[in-house]
Amino acid sequence: MSQAPQEHDRLKGQEESSQQGQEQQRRLRNSVGRMLLDHYFRLACIGIACISVVVLVFLIGSIITQGVPSLSWTLLSGTPEPEPSEAGAWPAIAGTIWVCTICALITLPIGIGTAVLIEEFKPRSRWANRIFSVIQLNISNLAGVPSVVYGILGLTAFVSMFGLVGSLKRGESSFEIGAIYYDQFTNLASDPFMSMGVEDAKERYFLAPVISPSDPPTVAKSGMEMFEYQGDQKIPVKIEVLDPFGELPSDPDALSLAIAADTVPGRISEKSWYYFSLPFGRGVLAGSLTLMLVILPVIIISSQEALRSVPSSLRDGARGLGATPWQVVWNITLPAAAPGILTGSILAMSRAIGETAPILIIAGIVYIRNAPQHLMDSYTVLPLQIYNWTSRPQEEFHAIAAAGIVVLLIILLSFNAIAVILRQRMQNKVR
Amino acid sequence: MNTSTLETTTKRIMNQVAPQPIAEDDSTDVSEATQFAIEANNLNAWYGEFQALHEISLEIPKNQVTAFIGPSGCGKSTLLRWFNRMNDTIFSAHATGNLRLGEIDLLDKSTDVVDLRRRVGIVFQKANPFPKSIFENVAFGPRLHMQLDKSELSDLVEWSLRKAAVWEEVKDRLNAPALGLSGGQQQRLCIARAIATGPEVLLMDEPCSALDPASTLAIEDLMDELRDQYTIVIVTHNMQQASRCSDKTAFFFEGRVVEFGTTEKIFTKPSSQKTEDYVRGRFG
């Protein structure tokens, strides 16, 4: 403190001698130079920031101008019809929501749990330590693997499960729950050739329950009880089996309840929402698990980062009060790290929503008319649907694809917004 | 609430967790089995190859304030952290010799550290309130160790905050974040948090080193207030503080206890030249 005035006096004295005056000048110039440099550096930073903003604005602008005009209720709720004006993306939107929700439900606990294990429960022994560092190294490397590779891995590991648990063909899976199989017969009267004499021949289907999907086709017999759908309900009906080349009854009612003796039934199945089978097949679950592989390293690393940033004094405080290691993690470390973990999870989930390559491998380009009904159901996702549309020759489809991108962006942004709000809430609570 | 009712409720609550009635009630049946809260005998402690403590032998008297003084790096914190096994997470830390808290062997690996830490509270150099509300901070310990209903818990929190002399400042904002308090208030909150679990011993590692003189005084008054209920061990670099508020003082140097005696003796006629130099401020 006391040095400053002295320095001042000294400088004043120096002003007399021209040589020292020059020196002071030089110093002054230098500081001007430094300030200029500072100024230019700031300008450069602003410039670079502007470039990215301009690119972003241009991108969003072009998508919005192209996409918003084709945005319509049909697009949101319709099925992907081949006619552009009728085409919608509802199955793909529902597929995206299904896959990403399940992916989040599976990935977050595993990812955060792994991060907690690595960061908070460091092992004592040298060997365990070595194993941990190998795991750590692997996680860091996995974060950089292209997602296509995970798609191929998912194909063998989840879709076919290495062929270890039966095959994907019907009746050859090793485990199945929530499915009922039927053999479906068509009535004789609806056969245009047989029922020429019958007016208003109504098409009717009769369902014979099958115990196991690998059973041979049901052989119909006269007097057999089968089911018929009326609305949503199955009601039992007694069927007759007739020789189509023999004498046919003249009564149209009898004919409509009869099936031809040589009819080969088609096997159908009715699956409930909890339908589950091994191997998973090209269903929602396999897709979610594959996306899990893609984003798990990202979630683990960002959660680790968040946990590491929690000051150890907080842990000491809790331990000093007699909290067990688990209580420390659950009550102190995790809540304190939650905002950071959430941020990382948002980024990872955004990536999962936009991911196309692995899903393309797992689900393939398929024509899906319905939102998924159960975990094993086939599905498509929005990015795939967009890709599908852009690869069509018609201009109209390109416009719909742009609208699809807008929808995808909206889903992404609302997802992020929820997480940001959550994080803000959490931070407000503690600050 | 009336302070004396608060006192009785709290005592009832505390007796729930304490194996015997807590310190204050002990005075009626003076068994004189131990007047020492913590006894160290020929204790050596290492961090890996580095020996931080050499042949420490001292007894921390019950219901008194014991001060640890000594130059930086001489092992005061190390010893303090052995008193409630905070060193457990430092894998390289190990010790030999004898260290007892009453009937508990502190060096025994099988000792229940959870209960030990309830009985031996610790306050750190830097206030470390949890990023939760003021109430939640104080309620944290009791929630771990006791089954309390809502009103009991809030009584206990109020009692602890009163004991730690912050009640008046925070009573209107118990649900506000603890990180919004001033440094001194935070430190007193940490003391309240430590005494809420009903400890017998309170360890304080330089609790005032980051505080202004007024907050320091508040905490010193607090120690004076707490001394007849708790055994207090305080590490300090402030000679005035040690002489003002402690009954006994231990002077540490390079991992050894050079001198341990009544504070008066250490500060007026120390028997060792080193101690004298240190307390006169000639080194360290």
Ligand SMILES: Nc1ncnc2c1ncn2[C@@H]1O[C@H](COP(=O)(O)OP(=O)(O)OP(=O)(O)O)[C@@H](O)[C@H]1O
């Ligand atoms: N975790 C650790 N690992 C290895 N060495 C340690 C560790 N903690 C402390 N030490 C060493 O043990 C010695 C005693 O440290 P300690 O923290 O007990 O000193 P102190 O007396 O509390 O010092 P201060 O007054 O600066 O707090 C020091 O030499 C220190 O370098």
Ligand SMILES: [Mg+2]
């Ligand atoms: Mg220390």
